Amino acid sequence: MIDKQGRVDQDGKPNPRFPPEKEESARRAIYRAVLKEKNIRASSLIGLAGGACGGDILFHEVCSELDIPTQLYLALPRDQFLEESVQFAGPRWVERFDKLCQKLPTEVLSESKDLPAWLSKKTNDSIWERANLWMLHKALAKGGECMTLIALWDGKAGDAGGGTEHMVAQAQARGAKSVIIDVYELPA
Secondary structure, three states: OEEEEOEOOOOOOOOOOOOHHHHHHHHHHHHHHHHHHHHHHHHHOOEEEOOOOEHHHHHHHHHHHOOOOEEEEEOOOHHHHHHHHOHHHOHHHHHHHHHHHHHOOEEEOOOOOOOOHHHHOOOOOOHHHHHHHHHHHHHHHOOHHHOEEEEEEOOOOOOOOOOHHHHHHHHHHOOOEEEEEEHHHOOO
């Protein structure tokens, strides 16, 4: 089971996608989706997800409640990832992120956002697009024929490359089952 969730919106975002007041309803929706997968797959279930504030952290917390092991996949080293994807949401999210870093097996994709020199002439992928593909391939290697992507998403393109739209498209192209939780349908 692989997770790609939207981040909680930054204050003042002109077109909110995941406002902080939807956190609890998002958690409940993720819980229901994960529980359904657990009931289907039982003992063979493992969760893979990033650590961004919002859906990623919620996913890890929900899996912990349901006794499903997860692994934390960070696109960048902890401090850089924290600055890029967690800190803006406030100290509560930073504390939750740190708890995950302390207790979960963690893998880091890259030491920087820059592409390696050997790859820079072949692609213009962002670090976030590369992280999506990396996590997806890790999930496939762990038994991808039964892989499910759970995504908290509004069905729209994101503000930058490597968002939920990218992950959903890549997972579906590889035959993964996709469970989309529409963020706009969640009550505040």
